[in-house]
Amino acid sequence: AQRVTQPEKLLSVFKGAPVELKCNYSYSGSPELFWYVQYSRQRLQLLLRHISRESIKGFTADLNKGETSFHLKKPFAQEEDSAMYYCALNPTGGYNKLIFGAGTRLAVHP
């Protein structure tokens, strides 16, 4: 079955600390993986995708096919990073029929 698992509902860190939001997926083919973010009172928006291998707002994510993981990392968290983060899988290729994880709330304290 195609599934995305985010094991942590809440991740609480202090400003300046490293952050890693975990994402594991279950999919038999070649996955397309994404991270979406939802800041307070804002709509869901794309943060990054594994294909582009880019760094957005200091966040990076590496696809590890052996561990079927796509963890999101940032070396030094900022208070403005506090948000809800969703990992998502596109199993179809082409159009985006996304499968989302349950999300992890990141709280960065001063």
Place this chain on the structure above:
Amino acid sequence: NAGVMQNPRHLVRRRGQEARLRCSPMKGHSHVYWYRQLPEEGLKFMVYLQKENIIDESGMPKERFSAEFPKEGPSILRIQQVVRGDSAAYFCASSPPLLADTQYFGPGTRLTVL
């Protein structure tokens, strides 16, 4: 570009009534997706539409739910004879025709069934 618009933002219905949720995609976008989010869960894909066509409705419940995206006007997600289990946040996303892998989300409609 105003972004994806959804209305109403909040909708309250009694059991047995009909709920109509509207989604206006971004200008120039001809692909629309609907997702449902139950409390404490991630978004679940419901249906993917292009103008006047349903492309993939594999996530739609077999009964009471329908969706359309007419040539003119917004996409409509319609839920007939609502039940308490339909209470959820419903999100719409749109994408342009040549960048179908890039979705832009609306603010969502929160449906509460009493």
